[in-house]
Amino acid sequence: MTRNRILPIFVPHRGCPHQCVFCDQRTISGCHRPVTAADVTRMLTEALPLSGQGIEVAFYGGSFTAIPAEQQQELLDAVEPFLQTGAVASVRVSTRPDAITPEALECLRRGGVCTVELGCQSMDDVVLNASGRGHGREVVAPAVALLRQYGFSVILQMMTGLPEQTDKSALETAHALAALQPDGVRLYPTVVVRGTVLAERYADGSYRPQTLEEATALGAELLELFLHHAIPMLRIGLQPSEELAQSVVAGPYHPALGELVKSRVYRNRAQVLLETVPPGSDVVLAVAPNRISLMTGQKRCNVHWLRQRYGLHSLRIVPEPMEDWEIRLQSSESLDKINR
Numbered sequence: 001m002t003r004n005r006i007l008p009i010f011v012p013h014r015g016c017p018h019q020c021v022f023c024d025q026r027t028i029s030g031c032h033r034p035v036t037a038a039d040v041t042r043m044l045t046e047a048l049p050l051s052g053q054g055i056e057v058a059f060y061g062g063s064f065t066a067i068p069a070e071q072q073q074e075l076l077d078a079v080e081p082f083l084q085t086g087a088v089a090s091v092r093v094s095t096r097p098d099a100i101t102p103e104a105l106e107c108l109r110r111g112g113v114c115t116v117e118l119g120c121q122s123m124d125d126v127v128l129n130a131s132g133r134g135h136g137r138e139v140v141a142p143a144v145a146l147l148r149q150y151g152f153s154v155i156l157q158m159m160t161g162l163p164e165q166t167d168k169s170a171l172e173t174a175h176a177l178a179a180l181q182p183d184g185v186r187l188y189p190t191v192v193v194r195g196t197v198l199a200e201r202y203a204d205g206s207y208r209p210q211t212l213e214e215a216t217a218l219g220a221e222l223l224e225l226f227l228h229h230a231i232p233m234l235r236i237g238l239q240p241s242e243e244l245a246q247s248v249v250a251g252p253y254h255p256a257l258g259e260l261v262k263s264r265v266y267r268n269r270a271q272v273l274l275e276t277v278p279p280g281s282d283v284v285l286a287v288a289p290n291r292i293s294l295m296t297g298q299k300r301c302n303v304h305w306l307r308q309r310y311g312l313h314s315l316r317i318v319p320e321p322m323e324d325w326e327i328r329l330q331s332s333e334s335l336d337k338i339n340r
């Protein structure tokens, strides 16, 4: 599936009926004033010469379908001339699962929207309640069904490390979301952003964020789960920015969290292959050429960790024409000797 380049236009907190405890979209997006239709026209006019034809405009950072209908219409109308010329190929919006109604979807369809991203965050009512979401898990499946009925592509977003959320709860959420067969998912481990309710809870000791290691290990389990269901994971972790980095009080913020998680999937898969390799072996693992750095890990951390864990004499990673995520134990000198 080829994907158009996405041009994000942030509408921070527009339409949000509740203030989720972890969320400060103004800091996350770097956008501090309401976006108008004139802003949309200006942004598109400026961006298109750099972006070329066929980009996808994405209204992110708010609950788009919960914005008053006439304001939604104004924003979508501003994109319309660019859709007419083909400069913009399609539009996507992000919103809440309890703000999906036939009327809202009619409006989106008229405005050229093809994809809707739903911030589900968790399918555990205890977690949703502790996060101040203002809706329960029961709204998600009907929202996805209605989006499908109207022909939209559906992307589901989930979080880890939310208040009251255990790893088991996050895995159950992933299973529940995978069962809805979305076109893709996004994974956002919770970071504590200054000025949020969560920052207060962190300060008074009533909330403990995930460590980077915990977020990476759980993220790898979740990525495996979605890979198993052939559901693309489109993003892991918040888009890094200078402003966000300065506003993060605690939690697993890392500018390359997605790479860390993918690299951990490779390490986990390599472990399965190395279980039968005797200590002292000289091992060669093959992966696809564009996956060498993920298998090797940042600062060769996977190579060092695997060598130590299995007592290997050496471990080399080599490129081979293979599928993404595939790893082959190409040779192990000690195994070869045993097999001779």
Ligand code: SF4
Pocket (backbone or CB within 6 Å): 013, 016, 017, 018, 019, 020, 023, 024, 025, 061, 062, 063, 096, 119
């Ligand atoms: S998480 Fe979504 S619904 Fe909640 S405040 Fe942020 S943008 Fe609004």
